[in-house]
Amino acid sequence: MAPPDMRLDLKSKLASVFFLWVCAFTLDWPVNATLILLAILLRYVVPGFRPTSQRAARSIVAFMSYSTLIVLIVVSLNAVLLPGGDVLLIVGGIGFHESGALFGLRTACRLVLLSLSVLLFFASTPIREFIRFLQGTGFPPQLGLVLLLTLHFLEQLPDRINQIFAAQEARGSPVRANVVSRARAFVSILFPLVLSSISESIDRGQALELRGFLGQGQMPVFENRRSDTSLLTMSLILLSIALIILRILNWLIA
Amino acid sequence: MAHRVILESFSYQYPGQVTPALADISLAVPKGQCCALLGPTSAGKTTLLQSISGILHKHHASGFASGKIVIGDESYAPLPEEIQFPKIAYALQDPYVQISGVRETVLDEIRFTLENLGRWDSSTDDSILSLLRHLGIDHLAERKPTTLSGGETQRVALATILIAEPDVLLLDEPLTALDYVAQDRLSDLFKGIKERSTILFTDTHMEFALAVADVIVVLEKGRMVFSGDRKGLLDHIDSFESILPSHQWKELIRTVKVSQGPEATEAILKAMETI
Numbered sequence: 001m002a003p004p005d006m007r008l009d010l011k012s013k014l015a016s017v018f019f020l021w022v023c024a025f026t027l028d029w030p031v032n033a034t035l036i037l038l039a040i041l042l043r044y045v046v047p048g049f050r051p052t053s054q055r056a057a058r059s060i061v062a063f064m065s066y067s068t069l070i071v072l073i074v075v076s077l078n079a080v081l082l083p084g085g086d087v088l089l090i091v092g093g094i095g096f097h098e099s100g101a102l103f104g105l106r107t108a109c110r111l112v113l114l115s116l117s118v119l120l121f122f123a124s125t126p127i128r129e130f131i132r133f134l135q136g137t138g139f140p141p142q143l144g145l146v147l148l149l150t151l152h153f154l155e156q157l158p159d160r161i162n163q164i165f166a167a168q169e170a171r172g173s174p175v176r177a178n179v180v181s182r183a184r185a186f187v188s189i190l191f192p193l194v195l196s197s198i199s200e201s202i203d204r205g206q207a208l209e210l211r212g213f214l215g216q217g218q219m220p221v222f223e224n225r226r227s228d229t230s231l232l233t234m235s236l237i238l239l240s241i242a243l244i245i246l247r248i249l250n251w252l253i254a
Numbered sequence: 255m256a257h258r259v260i261l262e263s264f265s266y267q268y269p270g271q272v273t274p275a276l277a278d279i280s281l282a283v284p285k286g287q288c289c290a291l292l293g294p295t296s297a298g299k300t301t302l303l304q305s306i307s308g309i310l311h312k313h314h315a316s317g318f319a320s321g322k323i324v325i326g327d328e329s330y331a332p333l334p335e336e337i338q339f340p341k342i343a344y345a346l347q348d349p350y351v352q353i354s355g356v357r358e359t360v361l362d363e364i365r366f367t368l369e370n371l372g373r374w375d376s377s378t379d380d381s382i383l384s385l386l387r388h389l390g391i392d393h394l395a396e397r398k399p400t401t402l403s404g405g406e407t408q409r410v411a412l413a414t415i416l417i418a419e420p421d422v423l424l425l426d427e428p429l430t431a432l433d434y435v436a437q438d439r440l441s442d443l444f445k446g447i448k449e450r451s452t453i454l455f456t457d458t459h460m461e462f463a464l465a466v467a468d469v470i471v472v473l474e475k476g477r478m479v480f481s482g483d484r485k486g487l488l489d490h491i492d493s494f495e496s497i498l499p500s501h502q503w504k505e506l507i508r509t510v511k512v513s514q515g516p517e518a519t520e521a522i523l524k525a526m527e528t529i
Contacts, residue, residue: 155355156400204351208354209312209337210337211339211352211354211367211370211414211415212371212418
């Protein structure tokens, strides 16, 4: 028997992002935490969500490690600053409260799920396909142009920052010496970075116009694959799993 | 088909500026010829190309322009108000911005131009590959455009507009980032496409212009200080200190002129063409 077609078209992928956003805003943290784990699993299991490049794959890994840190910070801060409920832990005379910790967990899980869903979408979708999709659904080409320039800018940003850092280092500035040096250097590179980026964006926009981007021709409309029910099925399965876990957790707590 | 390009007493002043960027420029480039716009930085070379391409008015509509620009049989008074692509193709000075950045391969990047024009189909890929071969970059067809070297990017940038087969080709400092081998190739390319396109290009130095240009215009602070052919430029070489290619060139040209007399100009030009 042929394996099932696990590819997803852009509509389905956008719908999954939307689904995760709705869950993030409406459901409690245990469900959202489960959805975060499942979303990470999606990146490995569903071909449609696999990163398009090694760089994109690295960005997901980096996001996961940073988000763990962010969750810990948000939970700790809330547990300390929002008193209420039992005191879970006392460290050096500072109490960590249950209500604050739960609030922190809720907020952090929500933020991570929202960000992860967007990251998964863009890491697994070539910009070209996304813009064609937008044009195919009736968005004006100007929007495509703006989006294209923004995404290209974001893609080039790390390289550009490294170049400016290297230029500063060549002048003897200790920009990579320690965290304080990096922070100080970042302020000094921000201004040239923003100015040069704006200037390049204007030039790139002109170059695109000069190649007829907004002219009489029309970019080929994104080819929609046959519509399928795989997304709906997957969403229902994910939601069911999340709800079951929630029930089990509630039962265990009770 | 190549078009003639004529400017009649053309002047342009950017909004908010007190002095004109271009003042009273009159020049005529017959169809199928190559015109070099020479001059130091801030001479008005880029503004001149932008005026012809139509992008100047589109982005600085409140600038003050006077005079007339004629392209082929169409007359624009004072200048084209819309981008004239693909009739007129304009390559910007920085080749990196010419690359859209959203295409995975060089081949696909060039397809992008044809897609914008509504001309792309699978059969046009042969024309793209043929053009890439002509530019000596066919081996880059499957490479990612953002990973190319400066010289390679320059040629890919050129390919992105040449594929549209423009009647007039405007190139802003096309020699930037090109080594001598690539400059030779560009020179051959110019000779090859002159029947199809009239070419106007800018440069800060004169050696390439002396090798390929039929018409040479020298600008300084927005004013035209010379217009003529290569022989005329060499005859007045001492007047253009700012665009002399280098100390060595300057000495060589003077030595040959002094030692061989006025006939030396022909010899220099012949030598330039063979370099």
